[in-house]
Amino acid sequence: MFPLLASLALASPEFRAPTTELEGLARRGWSSATACSGREAPSAGTVPIELGPLPQGFAGRAELVDGELVAVRIASAEVEPLELFHELAHAWAGDGPVPLVEGRVGVLADCMARREQARTWQDDGRSLRFMTGLTRWSGGSPHELADSYAAAYRWFGAMTDEVGLTELVPQDAWTSWRSFRQDFEGRSARVDELLSWLDLSRAEQVRKLDRLVSATVADAR
Numbered sequence: 446m447f448p449l450l451a452s453l454a455l456a457s458p459e460f461r462a463p464t465t466e467l468e469g470l471a472r473r474g475w476s477s478a479t480a481c482s483g484r485e486a487p488s489a490g491t492v493p494i495e496l497g498p499l500p501q502g503f504a505g506r507a508e509l510v511d512g513e514l515v516a517v518r519i520a521s522a523e524v525e526p527l528e529l530f531h532e533l534a535h536a537w538a539g540d541g542p543v544p545l546v547e548g549r550v551g552v553l554a555d556c557m558a559r560r561e562q563a564r565t566w567q568d569d570g571r572s573l574r575f576m577t578g579l580t581r582w583s584g585g586s587p588h589e590l591a592d593s594y595a596a597a598y599r600w601f602g603a604m605t606d607e608v609g610l611t612e613l614v615p616q617d618a619w620t621s622w623r624s625f626r627q628d629f630e631g632r633s634a635r636v637d638e639l640l641s642w643l644d645l646s647r648a649e650q651v652r653k654l655d656r657l658v659s660a661t662v663a664d665a666r
């Protein structure tokens with residue numbers, strides 16, 4: 446009836462979790478994410494947070510339907526706030542190539558953790574020699590996955606230094622690297638340099654990433 450007001454209809458979901466602590470943490474995380482991103486994210490009216498083991502030792506998983514967060518599953522009630530925040534942050538990143546989604550989720554989850562005075566991701570500065578690519582992930586060994594996530598966080602941390610977090614989690618998420626690149630090309634010499642890494646071979650990407658330090662992600666070196 447009021448199409449121009451459609452975006453105002455977005456509201457924080459009700460969280461249903463096995464413990465009130467978890468529900469409270471999810472509520473605070475969600476409100477921090479709206480502050481970090483400058484907007485609400487699409488979700489079902491009620492979002493259940495379920496406990497249970499996940500494949501490959503993952504700490505959590507977000508379930509999105511048509512870009513809307515409908516459920517979160519986490520491996521344990523004693524999960525670190527950052528892990529729960531990561532899953533909630535998926536509501537702001539939408540669908541798209543996995544590294545494009547996970548990297549942006551990583552920097553948003555870090556912002557949520559900082560606001561909630563929880564532990565952020567710590568970049569230990571190690572060589573990311575097992576990462577499988579900046580634009581496309583392949584393989585799935587624990588080392589490959591850990592370094593691929595770390596590569597996405599480092600790269601998007603450097604992008605956040607340049608363009609700011611709110612620009613990286615817009616209302617309409619990118620469904621391809623092509624549209625992402627079109628939006629940022631020519632923004633600055635540094636942005637163009639970071640974008641040019643996406644075309645390099647895996648080995649060259651590792652060499653660049655191993656020297657990359659971002660002001661956005663915590664440096665534990």
Ligand SMILES: [Zn+2]
Nearest residue numbers: 531535547550
């Ligand atoms: Zn994720």
